[in-house]
Amino acid sequence: xxxxxxxxxxxxxxxxxxxxxxxxxxxxxxxxxxxxxxxxxxxxxxxxxxxxxxxxxxxxxxxxxxxxxxxxxxxxxxxxxxxxxxxxxxxxxxxxxxxxxxxxxxxxxxxxxxxxxxxxxxxxxxxxxxxxxxxxxxxxxxxxxxxxxxxxxxxxxxxxxxxxxxxxxxxxxxxxxxxxxxxxxxxxxxxxxxxxxxxxxxxxxxxxxxxxxxxxxxxxxxxxxxxxxxxxxxxxxxxxxxxxxxxxxxxxxxxxxxxxxxxxxxxxxxxxxxxxxxxxxxxxxxxxxxxxxxxxxxxxxxxxxxxxxxxxxxxxxxxxxxxxxxxxxxxxxxxxxxxxxxxxxxxxxxxxxxxxxxxxxxxxxxxxxxxxxxxxxxxxxxxxxxxxxxxxxxxxxxxxxxxxxxxxxxxxxxxxxxxxxxxxxxxxxxxxxxxxxxxxxxxxxxxxxxxxxxxxxxxxxxxxxxxxxxxxxxxxxxxxxxxxxxxxxxxxxxxxxxxxxxxxxxxxxxxxxxxxxxxxxxxxxxxxxxxxxxxxxxxxxxxxxxxxxxxxxxxxxxxxxxxxxxxxxxxxxxxxxxxxxxxxxxxxxxxxxxxxxxxxxxxxxxxxxxxxxxxxxxxxxxxxxxxxxxxxxxxxxxx
Numbered sequence: 001x002x003x004x005x006x007x008x009x010x011x012x013x014x015x016x017x018x019x020x021x022x023x024x025x026x027x028x029x030x031x032x033x034x035x036x037x038x039x040x041x042x043x044x045x046x047x048x049x050x051x052x053x054x055x056x057x058x059x060x061x062x063x064x065x066x067x068x069x070x071x072x073x074x075x076x077x078x079x080x081x082x083x084x085x086x087x088x089x090x091x092x093x094x095x096x097x098x099x100x101x102x103x104x105x106x107x108x109x110x111x112x113x114x115x116x117x118x119x120x121x122x123x124x125x126x127x128x129x130x131x132x133x134x135x136x137x138x139x140x141x142x143x144x145x146x147x148x149x150x151x152x153x154x155x156x157x158x159x160x161x162x163x164x165x166x167x168x169x170x171x172x173x174x175x176x177x178x179x180x181x182x183x184x185x186x187x188x189x190x191x192x193x194x195x196x197x198x199x200x201x202x203x204x205x206x207x208x209x210x211x212x213x214x215x216x217x218x219x220x221x222x223x224x225x226x227x228x229x230x231x232x233x234x235x236x237x238x239x240x241x242x243x244x245x246x247x248x249x250x251x252x253x254x255x256x257x258x259x260x261x262x263x264x265x266x267x268x269x270x271x272x273x274x275x276x277x278x279x280x281x282x283x284x285x286x287x288x289x290x291x292x293x294x295x296x297x298x299x300x301x302x303x304x305x306x307x308x309x310x311x312x313x314x315x316x317x318x319x320x321x322x323x324x325x326x327x328x329x330x331x332x333x334x335x336x337x338x339x340x341x342x343x344x345x346x347x348x349x350x351x352x353x354x355x356x357x358x359x360x361x362x363x364x365x366x367x368x369x370x371x372x373x374x375x376x377x378x379x380x381x382x383x384x385x386x387x388x389x390x391x392x393x394x395x396x397x398x399x400x401x402x403x404x405x406x407x408x409x410x411x412x413x414x415x416x417x418x419x420x421x422x423x424x425x426x427x428x429x430x431x432x433x434x435x436x437x438x439x440x441x442x443x444x445x446x447x448x449x450x451x452x453x454x455x456x457x458x459x460x461x462x463x464x465x466x467x468x469x470x471x472x473x474x475x476x477x478x479x480x481x482x483x484x485x486x487x488x489x490x491x492x493x494x495x496x497x498x499x500x501x502x503x504x505x506x507x508x509x510x511x512x513x514x515x516x517x518x519x520x521x522x523x524x525x526x527x528x529x530x531x532x533x534x535x536x537x538x539x540x541x542x543x544x545x546x547x548x549x550x551x552x553x554x555x556x557x558x559x560x561x562x563x564x565x566x567x568x569x570x571x572x573x574x575x576x577x578x579x580x581x582x583x584x585x586x587x588x589x590x591x592x593x594x595x596x597x598x599x600x601x602x603x604x605x606x607x608x609x610x611x612x613x614x615x616x617x618x619x620x621x622x623x624x625x626x627x628x629x630x631x632x633x634x635x636x637x638x639x
Contacts (some may be wrong), residue, residue: 003227003238004167005199006109007058009076009097014085015114017044022150023160024048041253045197045240046226050164054238056228058199060097064628074100075182075296075336076199078170078238080109081163082131086119089127090134098348099278102138103350104336108170110144110162111135113464117149150606173237176381177332177407178261179203179211182296186253189606192223195405196259200241203409205259206234207559213248214327215267245557256298259331266404267328270359272307272320272373275339275351275409279316283351285339286312292345295337295353296546301326307366307373313349319372321351331356332407333376333384338411339479352377355388357405361515381408385416387424394442395431396477429483445472447493447503454506459514459555462495462502516555517542522565525576530573530583530611530619558591569622583609583619584628591638598638602628605636 007015019024031208044059044157058077080101091138101109111131116124128145135141148155185197205211207527209222224244227234234243243259258265277284285291289304304324304522306312312554313319330355331337339349354376361369376387388405397405402414417433420426424575427439434442449472451464465485473481485501486492495504524533533541539553560566566574592607600608604615621634629636 002053003055003056004078004169004170005058005076005238005240006079006081007057007074007101007106008081008083009058009074009094010083011085011088011091011093011097014088014094015080016083017059018150019046019081019083019112019114019148020046020057022153022156023163024093025055045228047240048160048163049159050167053164053167054228054267056169056619057074057198058240060189074104074106075294076201077101077104077106078108078164078173079139079163080106082109082111082135083114083129084111084115084131086115086124086127088208089130093171094135098134098140098337099352100347103276103278103338103347105352108138108143108166110146110166111140112159113145113147114361115149115151115153115419116147117152121249142228146623165398173202174334175202175237176409176412177202178264179205179259180265180330180332181205181243182298183253183260184255184297185412186250186255188250189244192244194245194248195242195536195540196245196250196251196253196257197240197242198236198259200235200239201296202237203261204234204236205241205243210262212264213245213264214260214265214330216252216257217267218252219262220235220247220248220259234625242569249542256296256300256329258296260330264403265330265332265407266357268323268356269328270358270360271323271325271331271353272355272369273323273337273351273353274318274377274553275313275321275349276318277313277315277349278347281315281348282346283340283348284312284314284317285319285321285532290342290347291323292340292342293325293329293337294340295329295331295335295559298329301342303589305361307361307370309366312443318351320354323360324360332482332620333405338512355391356404381406381416382419385413386420386435388419389426392434394434394438394476394480396429396480398477399431402433427483429477432479434480436476439484439487442476442480443487443491443493446484446488450494450501450503454503457555459552461524461559462483462506464500465496468501472572486617492521497596511600514556517553518559521553521557522576525560525566525574528576529579530575530615532569532573532611532615535572538574556557567622570618573618575619580622584623587623587628587638594638599632599635600638601635 010016021442025044026408046057048055051308060074077350084090084100113127124147131145136279144160146155146162148159180202181198181200182200183196189195205225207222207224211220222243223246225232227235227239228240274283284303285306287304288307291302293300293302300321302325302387305324307320307322333353333356337351337352338347340347354373372391376384385406406413416592421428424436426433427436435604446468449468450463460552469481485494489496492504495502521538524538524541543553565577567580568574568578586608590600602616606613624631629638
């Protein structure tokens, strides 16, 4: 059976609650003060079974002082029943409630002329004409207009038939997003503990689910689920739902909080949005204006940053703004919201969320931001995701961030990511995504930096990977850095070795003089054997004429090291590899002659190698690192 949520809307004392009672038999006024004063103060709920469709009513207060309570109930409705009393006609709150429904994107509904028994036919037709004039050129134009009387029962069956037909023709809710239950009530039930209620706007909730109470970030467990007072195994989108929660006291739960899957969504205090300002608003929206934002069941204060060149969204027009919230909310792209003035409180605008984790926009960026937001309006899932990924810039967007920014279910998100990669709009690297154009720029930047290094340092084998990362990829995720190097290698531009990156066409071409210098340096260390010289001694022996600077000599020495001819034993202490290999062979022979202990102390090692303690200790430590020996007290075991 299909379930829809119908919200009442209209002026105070126009019979909304009485009409719901006539349809369902339930008095939606639950508070003692509501009973005493005879007016609706907070939202109430009732259910009507129409055979092949189940209607959940959200009855809202009509008094202007309680519009914020009305907004808490109006966020999740599928249809609106615009209630107009036949003996009064359209009144101020009729118009404000109707404007709110339009701004919230309610797509269908009907008009109910209540108290039809209190007027004659002529006046009833005048009120009908007034109602039709109000809804002209809106989503309610051409909708059923039903005259009814809760007192006599006139028109009630006709109204039920109109409700059924309208409900069956209402658009299905999107199934793209993860579960969200904006909470409008919380209380303690004896023997059960904390209970929260709300309209389940997306997804499903079932007993045993682990969920997160946001924006507090508190984990809770679903102990039980009810839909309109009856226990169920699972509640689905579009149903009025009560959830018994474990792991939290009802006093810790407030209207405006949201139940969502654990770790899936993130609170935000910055929203980019498209807003529409009402034509009869006293003034437009201006930068730095303080307003009240009603999103879901939450009401938060915010500052407006207008992203239009004029700095204002005038009455009767629409434009892009950033809302900087004073308290966090849980929002998703596509959500609708209402803006009311700070004081006096009056509905002035509404709009659609476009980006829920928007960075603060500087003035000079606003034209670019405006183009991106315009592209987001009406974009399909793939296009929207590509725009989000591109907005992350060089740092890229991990999959978890994409999930939080869109709120999509896994299958929807993965399909959009796959399509973006397939059509080369985005690039993936180990679960991090980046715009293709930005990725291409990073590849070119890496190639240019390596080429520039070769020009500066022609005797260098290549640019150290870490140096390249610090110079070009400071704000880039490590996964993307690795992907850039891999792409440059695939293109044949760069070669990435263990510690350095070089251009694929780079090769060392030494001048005859430098080649002779390289040979002399190696010979110095070969002749020294295990009596290794200091760097200054090696340079002096290799270039006695002092024609070369020390830095140039170090570069030539580095070439000898990279060729494998020298072994670094300690900082600036090098031995020729041939000498090290001969000593390692002598050690193994010594060990074989001293089976089974295979032990050698420092004195024996000095005698074996023919070196002083100055060299013996560094050499033994080197052999320990290379697993030729292993320290055992003040001796070594030859492995």
